[in-house]
Amino acid sequence: MTLGSPDQFALLPYGDRFFGGAALARSRSYPSDSESDLYIPFEPNDYRPPLSSVAVRLQDPFLRCDRNLGWNIDWAVAFIVDRLEQNWADAAEKLKNIRIRAATLERDGLVQEIPYRIFNKLDEVLFAGHLKNAVFLDFHTLGTDVSGATYTHRLGPNPEVKRISIVLNLDALEYAKAKDIVAVLIHHMIHAYLLVACGAQKEDEVDYGRLDHGVHFGKIMFTIKKLSAVHGRELSPLNYGHGSSNVRYVAEEHYSPRRREVIEREDRERWYCSHCHSIVQGPSESEVQKWYGKVCKPLFDQPKCVREPEVQTYNERRHELETRRRARLRPSAKSVEFMYKDKPVLVDGDKIEEFLSVVRAFEKAGSRFLKVHKEVSEDTFVRFLEFLHTGSYRPDPRPFAAAAAGLGIERRGPPIIKPQATASEACVLTDVKFAKLGTLMGFEDCKSYALDRMNAYGILNEDPVAVFNEIYKGYEPDSDLKDWARKFLVRAPNTSNPEYHTSSISLTTIEPPNLIKLESQQSSHRMRFLDAIESSGALENDVNKARAELKAAGWYSWSTFLPHEPPRLLTERSMSYSAHPLALGRRSPLLLGRASTPDPWRSVHDLTNQLSSLDIDRLHDLEREKERDRERVEKLRDYERAKYSDIEHEKLRKLRREKEWELEREKDKVRRLEREKEKVKETHAQLQATAAIEALFGRSRHGGFVGDYE
Template identity: 50%
Template sequence: MPFGSTSHLVPYHDRTPVGLGFPRVRHRYHSDSESDLYYRQHIAHVPRPLSSTALRLRDASLKCDRNLGWNIDWAVAFLVHHLGEKSSPGAADTLKKVRIYAEGLYKEGLGKEVAYRVFNKLDQTLFAGHLKDAVFLDIGSLGRDVSGATYSHGWGLDPKVKRISIVLNGDVLQHARSREILAALIHHMIHAYFLVACGPQVEKEVAYGRLGHGHHFGKVMLAIKNLSVAHGKPLGPLGFGHPLGFRRFSHYDDEYYDQKKQHHSPVEEKWYCSHCYSDVNPISEGDIDEWYAGICKPLGDLPDSVRSATVQIYNPILVPAAKIDAFLSMRKAFDKARSRFLEISNKVLPETFMAFLQLLHTGIYGPDPSPVIVAGRKGPPVIKPPQPNSPAYLLTDIRIFQMGCAMGFDELKAIALDRMKRQYITHEDPVTLLKQIYNGGEPDPDLKEWVLKFLVRMP
């Protein structure tokens, strides 16, 4: 029976011991169990019934649309905290027992059943049980270069399945050791966790990271890998890529060997599933830890509202994500930062920032310039004798414009400049305005053009 077949996963009374294993091979690597013995012969075994919970992993009709509604930064922070010694003191020991149990199944010729029999314990231990009933688990033929694929809700290979699908690749796992099967499964469970925590994959949000191999994936992967070291050998095969893609089974020397690596052929990657090639470029642990310390870790000290997927954060002011949808340059800034945190330039004054927030929430910012705007007349404004109590219409506009320049917010610049051009009169001190414009060096060309017209404006 090929590794990809799952017909053996039926209740106990329908099963026989025939064909449940695959050929045992000699290899020079130590096992994950306490024993370092090599099992060179096929071992007879008595079939064991799968639990009802494990059988639910194969139930194509089962539905589960669990969505925790978290943003991906909080999803990482939560899981790293969950895997800590204080939160889960027995997690490392449980993971070690799972590895020993998986090795035992492997030695009994039940390699195909490892993923089904350990999935729920891994979910409880590593993912706080959030994957329960949310994942359909299958084994299929996916070629030589991927460990498997994780599909967003309803996008799996079986059209009847409406929940998240994990399809492990039988083409490479048929020659895998138990530790490699576990590593491949955990790799895809990380992807599934982000789909549960942050909701289904959306075509325009591929870069968000649910099914990618960026910093978010890397931090969770490293947290699990470090956990595996606590009471045993590190789960070495767990990584950004995997060591299985170019491994071949030799019928001549009964050993594994690695062919010279060749990069996978470029293809148009589908947005609704992961692409878990063997040669995914890794991110260094130092870079990941630095990123985590600046982006995810601070969330634990902020209000619970920062967990939501519908909130963006400015230093650390919370803004509903929908409020910035109309500002393309702002959305691009968040995408470029790969985070919901956006640092505001230290050149921006607090009162300017508050005017900016007012604009996001209401579509306008104060002071209201209507007293210096008259239909049919346009600016730049005529300079009138300064009045100490005159509202700072132009000064606020200039500062908003400069904030747009500093942050790369083109829409902000356009809004401020439009207000400046529509004012026909001003009682503000022109010296104060010019200092604001030129103290930071040569002004933006659009602002400089406005200044030249402002200075020569006649009644």
């Protein structure tokens, strides 16, 4: 099929009239098509009235109009269909008058002037006037197998034309009736409207449908056909192809399989124009209606941003949202959109097919749009998109599971609290947020996957209080997350039992359960954990249940906190005071007033023997008693908190004051023991110093060692 060179478009003979240029002789003006449907009949002596100013503009190759409504193609269809349905009776009446006028022009022998005379009227009635000055209309010989061609901006046969070009086939319409010409013109005006609404077609946007004969074209076409039947016969020639019996075209046999291949190849090469063959077969009316109800109708209930030609999508390589043109993505019918903070995010439909709960959520919504809950953060939503595209989400849990396996820790159930790493990623916190997304959106696939990850780490290096705050903040926590939190609190490692479960709590474990770690005085999370309990009644209730479970297992009994080994005795080095002798020139205050002692040397030895047999033992006892008292003070606090956790707050404060007084008395006792210990140490040191000085100077045992000092 050859469209001819641009030079052939200059002048086309039709009787004594010429079409294709603006140099037409005019003797007087003609009523505009925007006025009432009036027609001035031909005057005698072969006088022809000139074309109207509207027709002149339609043939002006130098008129520029780059109108682009900035809509996506789905909204372009929805807008026109809704507008016609809202003004159904009035539009039907006006369309009837346009058809009558076309028939009048046919009777007067002005068949080829029909498109120019009715174009603006059709534009106002059917396309809301959006095509005004945006289309260049012309005739040309194109062969008998097409009704015409619609060209995108600047790419029509005439290189001087910068607008959309509609070229009607002179051969196919030579013997056509008025209704055929009206139908063919409306057909190409639908293509032109989609170009005006969505912008010029590009080579990589052919499948978008501007110049195609798919569901978008079909919905507008079927709506106009239905409109035309309101006040008379349906405009039957209006179809995907021009199949009227009054339109002369090559027989069906002309389109052999080989010929079809040639046509399809030529159509692909000419991506910039429509290919309106007589054999075009589009989707059925039922298919079009089903598509319109799924894709276009929901647009009226969504924010205006869904009407724009751009949409956000997930970039797998960069793990972020990016903005892309809808014309280069999959068709809307094969995709879904998540409305996140009133912004659409498009996802291919096949990405959600494996996740039944997500599919059911869209089916329940009855739309291809699904609103994301307002409490879902952007990071969590992006991880959800990553989950749909890859089946997982960051961070990767495998390094943490490998670390637990290296420590011999069972990886079934909640993890064990370990010292926090400086650069540890918050994996469990991420999982909690993802599970909450599943709860908020009804995505069971997401929640179950997150819980599986939370039970597979083995160890927890991140902040456990942040995990609890995330689970219990805002609203009633999910029951599965609460169950996990209780199991986490009572979780204790048991590396000797490979079949360990979180409900099996044994006193033979190497480390205490997570709850005792969090409540320990040495824990860096203790104060924040107690604040979290105070701010959440649900967390307080679950902590009380965990304490009761641990108490039943024996973790809060006094025997549990007693040392299993005898206290370590002080070594000789720790008991040696030779490193702290008295200065030789310093008088011992303990020796003052002892000049009358008959045997100073013997007294020193007796005191030394007495100290080694009594005071050293006493010192050991004081050390052990001090250590036990310190442990008792620490354990008493934990015991008091566990024992009275369920008592009313007023009574609990009273008991707490009593315990604080008791603790103060214990502290006073410890301080007294420390002072007594210091006195014994000082006495021992003085005696050793005296013996050393006496041996150094070699004085007589009966001499006046003490006297010399006097």
